[in-house]
Amino acid sequence: MLHRYGSVAVELARRLAAHRVGDRLASVGELAAEFGTGRGTVQAAMKLLTDEGAVELERRGSQGSYIVRLDYPKLMALGGLETVIGVMPVAYSLHFAGLATGLTRIFAGAGVPLVLAQVRGGRSRIQLLRSGRCDFAIASRMAWEAEAEAGDLQMVLSFGPGSSVGEHVLLVREAANGIADGMRVGVDPASHDHMRLALDECRGKAVEMVEISYAQAMSLLLSGQIDATVWDGGAPLLAPGLKRLPLRSRTSEAAADTEAVLLTRAQDASLAAILRARIRPEAVVAIQRRVLAGEELPSF
Secondary structure (H helix, E strand, C coil): CCCCCHHHHHHHHHHHHCCCCCCEECCHHHHHHHHCCCHHHHHHHHHHHHHCCCEEEEECHHHCEEEEEECHHHHHHHCCCCCEEEEECCCCCHHHHHHHHHHHHHHHHCCCCEEEEECCCHHHHHHHHHCCCCCEEEEEHHHHHHHHHHCCEEEEEECCCCCCCCCEEEEEECCCCCCCCCCEEEECCCCHHHHHHHHHHCCCCCCEEEECCHHHHHHHHHHCCCCEEEEECCCCCCCCCEEEEECCCCCCCCCHHHCEEEEEECCCHHHHHHHHHHCCHHHHHHHHHHHHCCCCCCCC
């Protein structure tokens, strides 16, 4: 359907999907300069989108053209975004179940078709994003700060402190009172946060770092294969004989490890514009808080 005008029609559809009714549209000349093409190509692409019923414009003389109607599902489909694929942490806790519920509902309400997959480990999710196997990744701000220097990703949305986890704690057997020399401390290399927080907690101590999967932490502690690990303070303890201790390295409730952010590839400017225009982080968090308070059941 878009073969005659190719990338211009696709990009124009994505551009319009980030607009609202009442917005002024850039002029044909401005769009042609931005897309690096002729005015006739832009006009033909706009006519195609209009004929498809994806957009309706009103010409207001020297003021330019204004949007009077948008069909977001059609624009997303014509822009090659029939489905937006996101990856987020595994929803093992109410925090993440609430976040998944909020994302699912707000994307649906905004007319952005979403497939939301759960993948363990911030490094793994970011690698999937970089490889093009998903369109966005949810990670902590701490993970984003560790990856930002590469310049190939961008932070599009932030959900605020406490949106990823309430807090991280030290998980030990009941007899222990903190990190001590000689301990074996479990660290999950797939997680920026887990590695960073564990290293900070063990600074100045003669310990052995043991690579683990986060999901194995409790069983490894109970079997004596490790003596301590960093843990999500909001996750349930499913076995007796373990206890949580506050991290001595923790300095603020607004720590970067508690904040969820949404990342896209830096080159995906049009998708980033759509998400910024259509997805309200505060609405996602409001649903998450209702799930945390027991006022709403998780649904995703």
